[in-house]
Amino acid sequence: MNTDAPFAPWEDESATPLIAFSNVTKQYGTFTAIDEVDLKIYPKEFFALLGPSGCGKTTLMRMLGGFETVTEGRITIDGVDMDGIPPNKRAVNMMFQSYALFPHLTVAQNLAFGLKRSDMPKSEIDGRVEEMLRLVQLKKFASRKPHQMSGGQRQRVALARALAKAPKLLLLDEPLGALDKKLRQETQFELMDIQEKTGTTFVIVTHDQEEAMTVASRIAVMDHGKLKQIDTPDRIYEAPNSVYVADFIGDVNIIEGQVTKAEGDAAELSWGEGKPAIRGMAGAGLRAATSGAFVVRPEKVAIFSEEPMDRHNRLNGTVEDIAYLGNMSTYYVRLENGALIKSQVANNRRIARRAITWGDRVWLSWTDTAGIVLAS
Amino acid sequence: MRKPSWFNVVSLTLGFAFLYIPIVILVIFSFNESKLVSVWGGFSTKWYGELMQNEAFLDAAWVTLKVGVISSTIATVLGTMAAFVLVRAGRFRGRTLFSGMIYAPLVMPEVITGLSLLLLFIAVGMDRGVTTIVLAHATFSMCYVSVVVSSRMATFDESLEEAALDLGCTPWDAFKSVTLPIIAPAVASGWLLAFTLSLDDLVIASFTAGPSATTLPIKIYSSVRLGVSPEINALSTLIIGLVTIGVLVASVTSKRAIQKQKRDELLAEH
Numbered sequence: 224m225n226t227d228a229p230f231a232p233w234e235d236e237s238a239t240p241l242i243a244f245s246n247v248t249k250q251y252g253t254f255t256a257i258d259e260v261d262l263k264i265y266p267k268e269f270f271a272l273l274g275p276s277g278c279g280k281t282t283l284m285r286m287l288g289g290f291e292t293v294t295e296g297r298i299t300i301d302g303v304d305m306d307g308i309p310p311n312k313r314a315v316n317m318m319f320q321s322y323a324l325f326p327h328l329t330v331a332q333n334l335a336f337g338l339k340r341s342d343m344p345k346s347e348i349d350g351r352v353e354e355m356l357r358l359v360q361l362k363k364f365a366s367r368k369p370h371q372m373s374g375g376q377r378q379r380v381a382l383a384r385a386l387a388k389a390p391k392l393l394l395l396d397e398p399l400g401a402l403d404k405k406l407r408q409e410t411q412f413e414l415m416d417i418q419e420k421t422g423t424t425f426v427i428v429t430h431d432q433e434e435a436m437t438v439a440s441r442i443a444v445m446d447h448g449k450l451k452q453i454d455t456p457d458r459i460y461e462a463p464n465s466v467y468v469a470d471f472i473g474d475v476n477i478i479e480g481q482v483t484k485a486e487g488d489a490a491e492l493s494w495g496e497g498k499p500a501i502r503g504m505a506g507a508g509l510r511a512a513t514s515g516a517f518v519v520r521p522e523k524v525a526i527f528s529e530e531p532m533d534r535h536n537r538l539n540g541t542v543e544d545i546a547y548l549g550n551m552s553t554y555y556v557r558l559e560n561g562a563l564i565k566s567q568v569a570n571n572r573r574i575a576r577r578a579i580t581w582g583d584r585v586w587l588s589w590t591d592t593a594g595i596v597l598a599s
Numbered sequence: 600m601r602k603p604s605w606f607n608v609v610s611l612t613l614g615f616a617f618l619y620i621p622i623v624i625l626v627i628f629s630f631n632e633s634k635l636v637s638v639w640g641g642f643s644t645k646w647y648g649e650l651m652q653n654e655a656f657l658d659a660a661w662v663t664l665k666v667g668v669i670s671s672t673i674a675t676v677l678g679t680m681a682a683f684v685l686v687r688a689g690r691f692r693g694r695t696l697f698s699g700m701i702y703a704p705l706v707m708p709e710v711i712t713g714l715s716l717l718l719l720f721i722a723v724g725m726d727r728g729v730t731t732i733v734l735a736h737a738t739f740s741m742c743y744v745s746v747v748v749s750s751r752m753a754t755f756d757e758s759l760e761e762a763a764l765d766l767g768c769t770p771w772d773a774f775k776s777v778t779l780p781i782i783a784p785a786v787a788s789g790w791l792l793a794f795t796l797s798l799d800d801l802v803i804a805s806f807t808a809g810p811s812a813t814t815l816p817i818k819i820y821s822s823v824r825l826g827v828s829p830e831i832n833a834l835s836t837l838i839i840g841l842v843t844i845g846v847l848v849a850s851v852t853s854k855r856a857i858q859k860q861k862r863d864e865l866l867a868e869h
Contacts, residue, residue, distance in 0.1 A: 288761075288765060289764075290761055290764075309764070310761070310764040310765050311764050311765070311766075311767045311768055311769060315765075316765055316766065317761075317762070317765045319758045319761070319762055320758070321756055323756065323759045323761065323762035325759065325762075325763075325777055325781075326781060327780045327781055336763070336766050336776075337765075337766030337767050340766060340767035340768060340772070341767055367866070368863070370863055370864075370867065371863045371866045371867050372867055373867055384762075384766070385765075388766070388767070
């Protein structure tokens with residue numbers, strides 16, 4: 224791979240996607256689980272489906288595995304229409320949320336299970352099992368049964384078993400959900416490492432936005448069976464296309480008002496009688512004279528005790544609460560119109576020297592490009 | 600340990616005496632030299648010898664065993680299939696009726712089951728013999744198997760089967776190599792239950808047995824009506840011995856399994 228250019232096949236018009244959903248709808252009776260989804264996923268991507276529980280992300284993934292049928296529309300994998308193809312005939316493997324390790328088989332037998340049912344010659348199976356055990360660092364555990372292992376080890380066996388057949392596509396259903404936080408963070412990097420080593424396309428389902436941000440090359444944010452935004456983690460965070468996405472990913476301040484200007488990149492939002500309009504970047508498809516919302520991340524909001532005259536965006540308020548998190552503090556500032564705005568400041572200095580405290584009159588400010596004005 | 604009170608000792612003794620004195624008497628009198636069941640004539644094992652010579656009893660034992668094995672195997676296959684449908688098929692029209700009908704034979708009086716089967720066999724013109732007893736036993740023990748297997752199926756993680764399909768199994772292969780080995784203990788206990796019920800059954804067998812085939816319970820019952828012979832005592836003692844061995848083996852095996860599980864859990868923590 225050319226290491227100079229960043230990995231971004233989705234920006235390349237000529238790239239062929241590995242997976243293509245076109246106009247896919249899934250209905251259970253009258254309930255629409257997946258609503259007209261169009262999605263392309265490219266080879267070697269680490270793609271995350273992110274959303275609250277019940278948003279349809281798992282259904283979407285199970286459709287790829289062949290465990291759910293499509294009511295309308297079409298799914299192709301590697302150019303082949305998947306309609307009517309059962310799970311055992313797909314070059315797709317899945318790592319289940321419960322790991323689904325076969326309790327009556329040893330680790331090695333679990334890994335060999337899929338290989339025995341492939342066209343791999345018998346003589347090569349043992350070698351492949353060994354290779355997979357090495358990949359997930361479980362060589363010592365080959366002859367153990369799943370219930371003789373810890374949660375983290377079982378998770379790695381499940382991953383190795385799903386990768387053993389060298390599938391074109393690996394589906395991971397909340398793969399780290401059962402692990403504790405510290406182990407989860409370590410495993411995230413391990414997953415990325417293994418994905419890179421094997422060159423497999425990964426599609427992961429998660430409700431944990433931090434996990435999605437860490438591992439994925441692109442994220443699809445879902446809500447009520449619809450894809451709200453498909454973008455790289457930084458774009459999802461910095462340039463959400465809707466208030467829903469902005470609110471779902473990370474912490475955010477939302478100020479509602481009227482869009483007074485939307486020209487090119489720049490936009491203005493009027494939010495209170497006699498207050499100067501807030502300046503920000505214009506969100507996609509924003510038009511003037513509509514209602515809108517200004518969103519800005521707390522860490523982009525600076526806090527001052529004196530009015531910062533050199534900045535355009537400056538709002539006046541009172542410190543209502545301070546959350547001290549060690550490495551940073553979050554100031555909750557109540558504006559005159561009653562809105563509560565969060566400002567996050569890194570604690571570069573010792574806490575004793577903090578100039579701002581409860582009940583102080585303060586000024587909040589951010590640059591003209593720090594926030595986004597979105598249609599609401 | 601606390602010293603047991605007088606009351607506890609007495610009630611325990613009385614309870615066990617009530618349960619086991621009849622059996623102990625039966626065992627003792629099976630070694631009676633005398634032909635009279637109520638008079639002790641000295642120790643002897645001659646009735647066991649005579650029992651081994653008694654063709655009629657041996658035939659009946661053989662028929663019972665054959666009926667037990669075949670009927671419980673049929674019942675296990677059918678009962679497992681029924682359990683599968685009941686647990687897996689989700690909600691369908693008439694599900695409640697269907698499951699009710701599966702479990703109805705559990706509460707149906709045996710006399711009625713026996714009589715209706717008898718009428719059926721007469722209606723279709725089947726000669727009564729081993730086949731009819733097998734069919735009758737399979738019919739009534741199937742629901743017991745279904746109850747045992749479906750309670751195991753209810754806690755079965757379906758993603759195991761999906762994982763098998765995902766790794767390239769056909770649905771039948773997935774059932775055979777993943778589902779069946781995991782639910783095997785339940786299927787085996789279902790089979791054992793059906794087998795025990797079949798061995799034990801007198802009422803239904805007496806409705807469906809013909810002159811060509813008699814099961815052991817029928818044979819014992821009918822010969823006792825002509826007077827208890829010491830041979831029956833010997834036979835009963837043998838059966839009690841077999842049952843005792845079975846129970847002992849089962850409890851030792853399950854104790855070992857529990858110990859093994861404890862060791863495994865310890866292993867998993869490392």
